[in-house]
Amino acid sequence: MDFKRIEVIFLIVFFSLDIFLFLSFRNSQQLVSSTRTNTSTVTEMRKRNISFGSLDSKSGYAYYLGTQPNDDLEENSSKLQDQKVQYEEVNHTLASTLDSPIPVTTSNRKKIMDKFIKKESNILYGKNYKYAPQLSTHSQMVYVTTSNLGDVYDKTAQLIFTISDGEVLGYTQTYVRSMIILHERQSIKSEKDVITNLYANSEIPNNSKIAYANLAYTKLLEAKGSTIYIPVWFVTIKNKDSKVSTTKKVNAFTGNIIKSSTNGDSSYNAQ
Structure with a gap:
């Protein structure tokens, strides 16, 4: 496809974000104004038996990214061996069943599959x-697309292996060829800002542990056949009693908490 045409499409789509960005900024200001200082909040969290490691207070930078769907997986599926594959055109998803399941254990599965995917x-x-x-x-086992711009935690760019009875049976795969930077870099909320804001907004219960806090790109919206991605903090919280984990998503630009809709997709209305 003509690269100039792609740039024009992304430019049109990006302008459509203006209202969204204004509303998000206004909502984030409301959140910040109600939050105590980070230092006192961290102290209070520890008193309430909330465990976490050292929280990075450094604010970094990230981008709005864009991409268009492609059928590279379908076009190159003939290269795959010892598996039966199907391709779903609507969601650009390749599904595979391995001819010979791969035996794995909890302790060795990463090492085995890391080697497997490189071929x-x-x-x-x-x-x-x-x-x-x-x-x-x-x-x-979920593998995510990674590049010099960052990781993509989104179903549009994932490799997911299915495991049953200690065997990897097959996988589904989606793929993005490349990302286009739609705007100059912008500052993002720090890990410490995000976690203390989550606590201040009653999103982190007492007697819990912050298991993960990772920054990655995820889909914001689709428009005119293009997909726009934004940086999001993924914070996984594990209850120390029930051992149940939940993952909170926070817009890294605004600090707004991202809700999940009933169909499992994300909704970018701030709480």
Whole structure:
């Protein structure tokens, strides 16, 4: 596709974000104004038996990114060996069933699958993915797309292995070829800002542990056939009694908490 045309499409889409950005900024100001200082909040969290490591207070930078869907997986599926594959065009998803399931254990599965994905006859573009323990479960291993711009925690750019009875049976894969920077870099909220804000807004219960706090890109919206991504903090909180984990998502630009809709997608209305 003509690169100039892609740039024009992204420019049109980006202008449509103006109202969204204004509303998000206004909502984030309301959140900040009601939050205590970070230092006193951290002290209070520890008194309430909330465990966490050292919180980074440094504010970094990130971008609005854009991409367009492609059918690279379908076009290169003939390179795959020892597996049966199907391609779903609507969501650009490749689904595979391995001819010979791969035996794994909890302790060795990362090492085995890290090696497996690097061979192109096993996984297309496998070198562009890395394991994401925060998104994985006992029955699924999730690998995410990674680049010099950052990781992508989104179903549009994931490699998910299915595990049953100690065997990897197959996988589903989505892939983004490249990301286009839509705007100059902007400052983002620090890890410390995000976690203390979550606590101040009653999103972190007493007697819990911050298991993960990772920054990654995820889909904001789709418009005119293009996908826009923003940086998001993914904070996983584990209850010390029930051992149940929940993951909170926070817009890294504004600090707004992202809600999940009933269909599992994200909603960018700030609490």
